[in-house]
Amino acid sequence: MHRLWLFLGAIAGLGAVALSAWAAHGAPARLDARALGALDRGITMQGWHALALVGVALWADRQGGWLPNLAGAGFALGLLLFCGGVYASALGGVSLGPLAPVGGSLLMGGWAMLAASALRR
Template sequence: MGALTAHLPDARFAEGGRAIAHNAMEVQMWHALALLALGVSLSQRPTRLIAVAGCGLLLGTLLFCGGVYYTALTGHHAAHVAPTGGSLLIISWCTLAVAWALRA
């Protein structure tokens, strides 16, 4: 998505869409790193709560970034897709914090 955001012609984006897509790409990148760290964490001492939080992070990232990419490319909002994904990300991060606190 970084290459697409950087090299796609401006005409393919809605007005201001390149910046919007760049922000979505950054969110996607940081959450990908968090998911990789969770994968390493689960390989050592897996817990169900951490696994649930990881699944929520994955689904939330897909929904949020997908909705934002759609908006960046079309100029139309994807109804409740991005807000649902964002809410799921928040809930998942909170669940992960609780899981790590219980584990410590």
């Protein structure tokens, strides 16, 4: 599964860089200050968790077991839900209800699983 986490981390990183470029050059003409701030926070979370997925890929390959893979799943699904909710609100003015908070909880759970995997032999 470590290759899946590496792939998803690389795709998320690519997306974060592309969105960051658009946010710097194209978005200011189209979005208000609140939406730009939300977009920036979404991109930041996407970038950090792209790196987290790459780290999980390396750790899962070395350590093995279900905890690193559970962390990867939490990061991947959490990224989709959290960033998807933030982007829907910032770019489309659409509220997707509890999607972002659920995604944020999954991201935190991913970090907890990664921490637990570091303590397990």
